[in-house]
Amino acid sequence: MSSIILTEWSISMCESLLNWDDSSSKQVDRLSQLQNIKSLQRQPQSSIPPSRLDLALHATRCLAEKSLRYPSIVNGSLQSESITYATFGSAGLQNVSSRYEDFRDGIALATASQPFTKASYVSLFSSLQMLLKTVKTSAYVVVFCSTTGSASAISEFRSLTSEQRLALLPLPNADLQIVPIGKGSVEDFEALDFFQELITLNDGEGRSSSKLNWSPNFVKRKSLQKSYFDLINFDLAIDAMAKLLYRPFSATLFLGELSGRVQLVPSPMSLRGGFQSFSEDFRILGTLEKAVVDKLSHPLRTYYVLPSDNHPNGASNVNPAEEPHLAPYLHASLRVLATHPNQPLVLLVCIGKAWYGYIEPTEDLKTRKKSGLVLQAFPTGATITDRPVLDEDLDATSVHGSDIPSYSTGSSFIPVYTSVEAVTSDIGRVSRISRKLPERKEAFFTELNKLRLHAFATCNFAFFEQLIRALEKERVLLKDGTAMAEVDNVMQQLRADGEKLNTMGALVSISGVQYPIVSQSH
Amino acid sequence: MSTRTENSRSEERKVARPNAFRTVFLLENSTALWSSAPGSFEPVSEESTLSSRSSATSFVAQTEWTWITWILEAVFEYCRIAWDIFPSYGVSIHGSGPNDETLKLYPTSGQPDQPSSSTTRFRDLRIAMSAVSQLERFAKAASMSISSAGSVFESIRDLENDELLSAPVYYENIENVSSDRPFYVRIVIVTTEKDELVLVNSVRESIMRQNIGYITRFEIAVFICSSPEAKAPSYKKIDGLNDAYITLYYISTGGTELLEAFKSCLAWDLRLSRTIVTDIPMREDVKTGGAASTSYNVDMFHPCLITEQKTQSRPGGTPLRMKWLKPVKGTTFAHVPLDDALPIRTTPSDPTTRPTQCLVGYVLDGNAVLLESQEVEKSGVKICKLFLSGGKICLLQLKSGTERVVDDIPSLLEVPGGKVTNYRVKEMCTLLKTIVLDPKSQFPIPSQALSRQKKMTSYFPFIYSDSLAYLLPQFVPLFEVVASPEKKDRSEWHAARNAIEEVLDMNAQNTLLPGLNTHVVLSTIPSGTRRAESYAVLWVELDMILEAYSNSSEGDSVRSLRDYLHARLPTPLRSELRTLILDRVRRHSYPGSNTENRVGTTVPENTTEGAQGLYKRKARPEFEGRLKFGRMGKLYQNLQKLEKGQREDTTLIHASLEL
Incomplete structure (x- = not known):
């Protein structure tokens, strides 16, 4: 997973949104309440308030710091998420850098030497399309932009044909987060509508992984005309976005009384992780043979299981690598079992309410020398076979507890007669069973009743004639007297059915045993 | 920002939903529908069919099925496909009675409006529809009347309280309507009425008369059987109504065309391709x-x-x-x-x-x-x-291409627990093998099975230094008997008792036990009292292990062995030690290998610094040496290697097999 954080490079971004009074104690207090953009220092001269660009840069720094805690596996080691920083103007992306410090320094130089232009979203998305082709993983694209001064950029984008727009959006395998910076006054509305359009174009109908990070609480409003930018709310909004983008996921893995903390990579809360809301307690329910698992529901997502410090607050003064941990312990055991033929086992895990997965050992695909554990998550649902996994899930599945599809071999569904094959197949089956009379008498009457029920249900009385003709042919080939008598008896009853004299009545064998039409579960 | 939570956002966007809330069928009862329909099956020869190997195929002569049979087959096919993909999709079927009143054929009273179980719903549907044959005697020469259509819409009104029709949300917030959600009720009318104007007027008046136009959007599909000419389906809004649309399908060639038209309607209703x-x-x-x-x-x-x-x-x-x-x-x-x-x-x-x-x-x-x-x-x-x-x-x-989620794995020496080299892998393998599940016979897993797991792991050491009992070769016969699922004979249980006796003798002679300095509890006790406490800890450990296995298949014998232990102990078991061991194991607070910094918890406060130094001893290697023969290696390598001479040494196998 990687991130691309872009800042608009335009004249409107140089505008200030705050009234800056260095001597104001209220302002000082306000600065001290900031959690994340503390680096927004007071300007040396109180007459120069921070501009939108300053706010964007400091928010970028906040995101950069948060991303340091988000693990990513690169070249065999754990690293933080890779981020690309850049500005965008009329000429596409500029000041591209992979380190925040270099980006910040580049901006400082550019402020002096590079003229501010107007934003152009057409060139922005063109450049992004090219950049994302080089990024091989899913990406977050965060765009800090101004809510004013973008009329020309908006009209430029809207003047494109639909094919031209399709070439720009949606971005391939990327989640778009737009952060407009403005006061929320009437003049901002057009820009906000446009940004929402971009979000919709990126995500498609009905999807909402991308987001317009604009909240009514972003600004405080006394009236539509009078609104002012609130720094604390901006700070909170950036904090929320950072948590969304860079929230590592940890859970406690339980095997009975044994437990150990683990982290999943990629985080299930992220785009690449599929925005899954797992429980924070994973319970191992037991083990399954690998051969059995391969025939269960197909797992949907794969996560690497990384042992995590059992004492995240530093309660222990021991090197965590030297402290026994359940995850490597299980890993070693599963690896030993994997070396035995017919014994590779996986751990069946409950990862949420009525939600399951399994943990198995794996090797790295490059060298095949390193080994680890992966979690394969099944789709949500209490069943991974045709029955629920835990007895506490029975309520959730009781309505469709035996939800067997029509084509399943366990189903007693009779095909509807929409083709000649359906008719001949069923009649052929009854004919074949009749050859084995009197041994297969039960099966013979069961099959006959299934077909009778369908014929009555479709008012298809002509079907009985076809059935009688088929049985007549078989009767000629029978050698057993009892079988012949049974077939004769049945044909007589089928004639009555065809003449609508015995609708839904039971079939009676020559020995007097009744076979009701509705006793079976068809 | 959206006010919906991330969870609901991700769930909502992923679920495939049909377009329709439910489908209501109205079957006309006219004499025309009880007559033969064209498009029946042609005779087939035995060679041309792939399905059957019997001689039954040759008799399938020209069959003429009635329109009503084709209609019912089409309805069943609609239900089959709908329920295979959306098991809870609601369907109801109505017919016309002798006085043009609407008869609800399916579901009948007592049956839920939605199918309850796939093993019975097709049976219930067939049983219910078998009543259609009784309606033939009431068949009318005329086609669908306004009143019969009206009765269907009246029954829809009765469903107003149904949550599926609580689509006033559709009207309260029109913005919520999207292609992601069901947004109409499908009415299917099968008729022989050919006059489009009559059909549209009938539907319009029925909706207006029942005053149900506000409930939801209606999509009415009218299948005109025995149409004189072949025409493409026509779709239009019904004038005078807010949100009602009618599609007219003209069925001229017979049953198979009707079937295909039903499937086409189904594809839109359930958003299928x-x-x-x-x-x-x-x-x-x-x-x-x-x-x-x-x-x-x-x-x-x-x-x-x-x-x-x-x-x-x-x-x-x-x-x-x-x-x-x-x-x-x-x-x-x-x-x-x-x-x-x-x-x-x-x-x-x-x-x-x-x-x-x-x-x-x-x-x-x-x-x-x-x-x-x-x-x-x-x-x-x-x-x-x-x-x-x-x-x-x-x-x-x-995804096209091969984006791999797990392509690269970090070195385990950096992660928690990665540098530990004395995990009890063999015991864990045994435990994992005892909790193997068979989905066919053991799902759903009863909660008792999980409580058994808790019991088995209530005392389960991660590493060798977490336990004294597992370090004693004298106890190997006992553990083999207790932990193994196979039935053991009397001599083996006797050997287990002898093992207890042997260690009791050691207790009486105060023989030094191995691994005291690294034990999870004993290492925190000053070394002067450590030896004295060691046997008390050992017996508590053994008692906990026997308790954990007392629910196994040989539970009676294990409990008997435990009773034997209690009877033979020189002093009663101390409950505070049990609590301490459990607590340490649960918290996995392994003191680490650096013993120099470990100070006993019972060191008196006024002990001088010099005296304190007495408590800081280096680890005594007399037993740990067993684990340091150079075969330890790294955790994930050389797991099976043992030097040849040591394979026969049973005292070493127990401790070092996994290294």
Whole structure:
């Protein structure tokens, strides 16, 4: 997973949104309440308030710091998420850098030497399309932009044909987060509508992984005309976005009384992780043979299981690598079992309410020398076979507890007669069973009743004639007297059915045993 | 920002939903429908059919089925496909009684409006529909009347409190209506009335009379049987009504055309599209000898696919052709699902053909196959996987290319627990083998099984230094008897008791036990009292282990062994030690290998610094030496290697086999 954080490079971004009074104690207090953009220092001269660009840069720094805690596996080691920083103007992306410090320094130089232009979203998305082709993983694209001064950029984008727009959006395998910076006054509305359009174009109908990070609480409003930018709310909004983008996921893995903390990579809360809301307690329910698992529901997502410090607050003064941990312990055991033929086992895990997965050992695909554990998550649902996994899930599945599809071999569904094959197949089956009379008498009457029920249900009385003709042919080939008598008896009853004299009545064998039409579960 | 939570946002966006809340069928009861319909089956010869090997095929002569039979078959087919993909989709069927009153045929009173279980719902449907034959005597020469249609809409009004029809949310917030949610009720009317104006007026007046136009949007599909001319379906809004639309299907050629029209209507109602799986290799037995391979196609219904451009494909329409690419076994990390794609259920369009049965049987056996689209640019779909999921055949769209989620693994020496070299791997393997599940016989897992797991792990050491009992070779016969699931004979249980006696003798002689300095509890006790406490800890450990295994298959014998232990102990077991051991094991607070910094918890406060130094001793290696023969290696390497001479040394096997 990687991130691309872009800042608009335009004249409107140089505008200030705050009234800056260095001597104001209220302002000082306000600065001290900031959690994340503390680096927004007071300007040396109180007459120069921070501009939108300053706010964007400091928010970028906040995101950069948060991303340091988000693990990513690169070249065999754990690293933080890779981020690309850049500005965008009329000429596409500029000041591209992979380190925040270099980006910040580049901006400082550019402020002096590079003229501010107007934003152009057409060139922005063109450049992004090219950049994302080089990024091989899913990406977050965060765009800090101004809510004013973008009329020309908006009209430029809207003047494109639909094919031209399709070439720009949606971005391939990327989640778009737009952060407009403005006061929320009437003049901002057009820009906000446009940004929402971009979000919709990126995500498609009905999807909402991308987001317009604009909240009514972003600004405080006394009236539509009078609104002012609130720094604390901006700070909170950036904090929320950072948590969304860079929230590592940890859970406690339980095997009975044994437990150990683990982290999943990629985080299930992220785009690449599929925005899954797992429980924070994973319970191992037991083990399954690998051969059995391969025939269960197909797992949907794969996560690497990384042992995590059992004492995240530093309660222990021991090197965590030297402290026994359940995850490597299980890993070693599963690896030993994997070396035995017919014994590779996986751990069946409950990862949420009525939600399951399994943990198995794996090797790295490059060298095949390193080994680890992966979690394969099944789709949500209490069943991974045709029955629920835990007895506490029975309520959730009781309505469709035996939800067997029509084509399943366990189903007693009779095909509807929409083709000649359906008719001949069923009649052929009854004919074949009749050859084995009197041994297969039960099966013979069961099959006959299934077909009778369908014929009555479709008012298809002509079907009985076809059935009688088929049985007549078989009767000629029978050698057993009892079988012949049974077939004769049945044909007589089928004639009555065809003449609508015995609708839904039971079939009676020559020995007097009744076979009701509705006793079976068809 | 959206006020919806992330969880609901991700769930809502992924679930495939039909367009319709439910479908209501109204079947006209006119004499015309009880007459023969054209388009019946042609006679087939034995050679031309693939399905049957019996001689029964040759008798399937020209059959003439009535319109009503075709209609009912089409209704059953609609329900079959709907319930295979959306098991809880609601369907109700109405007919006309002798006085044009509407008779509710399905579900009947006492049956829920939604199917309860697939094993009975088709049976219930058939039983209910068998009542249709009784209506023939009430068949009228005239076609559908306004009053019979009106009665159907009246019954819809009765459903107003049904949560499915609580679509006032549709009207309260029109913005919430989107293609992601069901947004109409489907009414299907089968009639012989040919006058379009009469049909439209009948529907309009019925809706207005019942005053139900505000409830939801109505999509009325009228199938005009025995239409004199072939015409394409027409779709229009009903004038004078807010949100009601009518589609007229003209059925002129007979039953098969009616069936296809029903399927076309179904595709819109459930937002389905079709995929033809092509080039399925099937080996045909050739009578002359040898085997020939021929390719077949199978037509499947499924919810619309999501294209790689993140748009959903159009319901109905031209089927997508996907070629059989290759079978796949198990999980492959290269198969990454498309973003927002979930497995979607499929059902064959015609389940009775042999190619369909072969494909379905292949997948139901647990096999999976990759399919490759032959119209990538047009459909936006590239690769799909057909496989079994939860007992149903599903289709999952995969990302093109091979983005692997797990391609690179970090070195385990950096992660917590990665540098520990004395894990009790053998014991854990044994434990894992005792909790193997069989989905066929053991699902759903009862809660007692999980409490047994808790018991078995209530005392389960991670590493050798977590336990004294496991370090004693004298106890090997006891653990083999207790932990092994096979039934043991009397001599083996006797050996277990002898093991206890042997260690009791050691206790009496105060023999030094191994591993005291690294033990999870004893290492925190000053070394002067450590030896004295060691046997007390040992017996508590043994008692806890026996308690954990007392619910095994040999539970009676284990409990008997435990009782024997209690009877033979020189002093009673101390409960505070039990609590301490459990607490330490649960918290996994292993003091670490650096013993110099470990100070006993019972060191008096006023002890001088010099005296304190007495408590800081280095580890005594007399037993740990057993683990340091140079075969320890790293945790994940050389797991099976032992020097030749040591394989016969049973005292070493127990401790060092996994190293």
